[in-house]
Amino acid sequence: MTGTAAPTLAPAGPATPGRSRGPASRTYAAGGLLLGLLVVASAASVLVGSKMVAPTDLLHHGSVGQAIIETRLPRTVLGLLVGAALALAGGCLQGLTRNPLADSGLLGVNAGASFAMVLAVSAFGVSSLHSYLWFAFLGAAVAAVAVHAVASFGRDGATPAKLVLAGAALSAGVASWTSAVLLTDKQTFDVMRRWQVGTLGGRGWDVVGTGLPFLAVGAVLALAGARTLDTLALGDDLAKGLGRRTALDRVAIGLAAVLLAGTSTALAGPIAFVGLVVPHAVRALVGSAYTRVLPLSMGYGAVLVVLADVVGRVVLPPTEVQVGIMTAVVGVPVFCWFLRRGRMAGL
Template identity: 75%
Template sequence: MRIALPQARRLVPILLLVVVLAVAASVLVGSQLVSPTAFFAHGSDNQAILQARLPRTVLGLMVGAALGLAGACMQGLTRNPLADPGLLGVSAGASLAMVFAVAVLGIGSLIGYVWFAFAGAAVAGIVVYAVASLGRDGATPMKLVLAGAAVSAGVTSWTSGVLLGDKQTFDVFRSWQVGTIGGRSWQVVLIGLPFLAIGAVLALAGAKTLDSLALGDDLATALGRRLIRDRILIGLAVVLLAGGATALAGPIAFVGLVVPHAARAVTGSAHRRVLPLSAGFGAVLILVADVVGRVVLPPTEVQVGIMTAVVGVPVFAWFLRRGRLAGL
């Protein structure tokens, strides 16, 4: 079910409408339904609820779009349809740095350890690229995948070792690791916004680069591409997007893996269309999963890191089956 270009362009207003509806649901729906008129009821309890949900909604948009973009870039960079942003080790690096901040430095607030999570994601991405660059051919897609898997496994084992010996750190880490956009303030949103914005610009600007890389190294070189520079720029976009999303909301799986396939099933493999659609689909998935998580087991909430799989797997499985599992 790939849509021709003129029809694909009609998807833009439809997608924007779906995003607006998801935003409205995120702001108004929860354990307590709130009327839009509460925005104008100064001092009311409903207005306080809305003010708490607004940064949560904006963060959901940011994290979902970032993970969708990062997944599309990662799959294009490695030419691997099963690749996801965590493959570069960014999630594992962010987790280890966060644990280090809590266990060693005694930092217990999100505002404090989010910076360490950013740094850990960046360092992990650099290490993965450095390891993959060893040898004659440099950082080929296959070597990036293998290096990412190896570094992630090693870093995860170190994280587990620290957590097993520190119950207090484990308690803090557990609430972050499950993946959530709840309880975040505007300060957290503003901290992550520059990183995600720069990553998004790099990703969207790299659409032609990803199309060239998809042809193979030889053809890409013949077309005038500088493979090392191109891979570094795309990898930097992935680190900023996936690392930023992980630092702000914790590891959220599934979004970066499956959302790009949904975009390709709709519009084909050209990254100039796949990347924006992946951002939009990712944002909608996060917001819808978060809303469902608020109402499915009242008065408690199911975290968005769990609900993305519960909500998304059957929908996207049906969608991808109709799209014949669009490949790269």
């Protein structure tokens, strides 16, 4: 709109030496809290649902309770993996673009992966998860490159605000294409309708095993780049002065985000707000150094997705509310709270 000044988004940066002592002690507290929450979330995911079971049921061979627990175990592990991957991808993208609003959903990465998978089913008859993953990677990578290319137009290049606007525009356009394919192809709609809103249900150990190597590679690349992100936050000129090859660093971290977001989307569908909200919550606890933010974001993202899945099972019995809906229900008010408290500008 003309006549209205665009909001200034402060870049994410490393903690200053004067602030590093406080966050160091808070990191231990945040880590201890995280361990407790992981135990609670994992136990609740295994034991809570339309039918409650007791931990002792696992010892009763052939019982109904044991069968339910064994069915919920891969769902729980998948939720932990997907939540950790989405939060880690969001943290990487926020550091890479120096934009507190960056997220695989807002930057079009999830939308690109979703459209590529829907197109694979509709146009090429793909039916195996192994093939889904490659199409998801391709779609996520193309979307990420397209957003950056569009945002680079103009005199100032790919500024944080332009990246968000380009990502939002691309996400909206690609989402409309995805909907058009699903509405005109009933068979594809039947295959993808539950996946499209984000779900962990109906997944077994084969799905977990297929996605785990890709998530592991993405996580290793992302965590290895934590110090690099702290350096890049100082600005490209200073980073180059410190000996960093900034172009290569950005490619490596961008590849990590594509692997994490693309795999998560292929395994569980597009799940929003995890990568946006969790890194901000972690920064509020431990400061802005990515060596602390990224590892803790993985854990808290896993907790958020698993707990959202548990709540979705019991909020409207006997039906389930899919995890993609529940993360949006939780994420929107938390995101608004951060905006109101001024957390976005305090990165």
